[in-house]
Amino acid sequence: MAAIPVLPPPPPIDDDCALFLDVDGTLLELAPRPDEVEVPQQLREALAALHARLRGAVALVSGRSLATLDRLLAPPRLPASGLHGLERRHGSRVQRAPRAPEALHRVRGEAVRVAARHPGVVIEDKGAALALHWRAAPQAGGDLQAFARAALPRLPGYRLQPGHDVIELRPAASGGVRADKGAAILAFLQEPPFAGRRPVFAGDDITDEAGFAAVNAHDGISVLVGPLRESAAHFALAGTADVHAWIGASA
Template sequence: MSDLAPPPPALLSDASLFLDFDGTLVEIADTPDAVAVGADVAPLLTRLGDALPGGVAIVSGRPVHEVRTLIAPAALAIAGSHGLEIAAVDGTIAAPERPEALDAALATSRAFADEHPGTLIEDKPFGVGLHYRAAPSTGEAVTALAEELAATHDLHLQHGKMVVELRLSGRDKGAAVDWLMAEPARHRTVPVFVGDDVTDEAGFAAAVALGGAGVLVGPARATAATYRVDCVADVLAWLDAACREMT
């Protein structure tokens, strides 16, 4: 496995930019509500949205309403819940109905967490996250439970960093990129997707398939991305340099 070069600032000159959130724009925290968003993030996103020909969209596993709050006052398109919710800049949201199967999976997951201290259950509009960052020894049991619930309730099982998530099938971050790239404002641009987790691989693949690029954040690994940076600070520095070059 060979390493990838860092992305040049000029990569964004004719781009539509798609950014994961946790692990990309902010450091991953012990719990989803404990993330610390730097004071420079929202102003940088606003500047990028104004400078890039195809603008900026956040593509996250978080629900749209959480991302909107975390990036405020920046107003961007947001694909939340791994692409199941897509919100336009004006706030309108395209999303499916929440199935009853998720409520059943949520109840079972919460009962499990009550018996396994340190595990955290995250109730999302279209998913259930089972986090074990604070209790790594439960990882095998959490994964086994999630696999059982996915099979029982016909849900998609998504692995992440110290988390497994049950959610509706039919969408992923790659589908979100395809959806957003179909909008007229992005027709003459190329997508650049930036993310850190295995959940971002579909986004990388979709961007590359459309003639664009993927940027992996974190250690080198097998990936569909075409560039790599080491950490969140590197992402923010690269985005700032690219923005300054375009303005």
């Protein structure tokens, strides 16, 4: 097996960049439960300063919903894409996620019953999507993944989205358009103030690989956060503290 290459740290964020940031595992330390993450005030201040310096070309690109992103990080209320590209907000324009089918409500009830057998499992209802977390119950990972795979055929148009100790059932597209973090970044890059800038994207999870591919295709800067692994990213930072230092120095 080939060794995973060591990646250099990213260059500073300059005035010609458009900055895109994943949230959990990148800006915020992962927590046993999604609602237990902590947001340092210095991070909010750095994001606000960068947003001003880059004339608005800073956006969050996350698996969280837009409402949750605002609750965690506003102010500032940044441009953002939520639910892995199913939602997107830029100024007054908001792309909403599709409505959840009735079948997803039934699957959620079944997932809650599965979770009851594994203390520590969290079932996160995201509206159009359903996430099954086992970070606090690692022994439950196999059961939850098997449950999600079995439920998927009952949800036409849905796909499985694996991540760090989580698997998500979510729509594959929104309005007939592919939905992932890469597609969200490309959509931002077609609009001012992002258009014409060099894209920069930092993320930690396999859900961020589509974003890395998108910025690489535009001669951008792709930054893997956390332990090195096989990735399309060209640069790396060891963890959230390093991300804070990187954006703080740039702000």
